[in-house]
Amino acid sequence: MTIESPDAIAPDSCDCCAEGNHGYSASKEAYLKRLRRIEGQVRGIQRMVDEDKYCIDILTQISAINKAMHAVSIGLLEEHIAHCVVNAANESRDTGNPEIVQDKVIEATAAISRLLRS
Template sequence: MQTETKPKVLNRLSRIEGQVRGIARMVEDDRYCVDLLTQLQAVRAALHRVETEVLRDHLDHCVMGAMTGDDPEDRKAKAGELIELLARASR
């Protein structure tokens, strides 16, 4: 992971961790189900944004490095990783 991406991702994950702890407190306090569901949707959206950021970093750094590099096996491996990642995401 690129050095400028890592602190952004860690910061977002820390906020998500706080959100999840808040949801656990909501469950303990018997909060209204719709309020819980709203917070769960917010956490899912936040995780999706983190996933997008990590994928963008991977494409910009790892994949582009392999595609512009001299190692054909590395190019093939990175392409295979992307195909598998996209296949899992579409399930």
């Protein structure tokens, strides 16, 4: 199997995600709760800057947000692989079309590459 550049354009969705059935669907509420918490942390940092708080304290909060966003990203990536990539592998096996799984591997590789650059 040849894997193209991780910067290749990947599809926005897949057949297994039709009608909102994404890999993260079972954990959607947990993700939303975590993202709302992160949103509150960002507002807190805005307030800290507005109130001229100590820069190191602000940087500490930014670090916490980055760690929280990283955890969300890794969780979504794990669920994408477990759901979309596994479904593509099964479909590829069933149809004999290796391009189906190759496209999903390229898509996942591009996502990992973006995460590593951030």
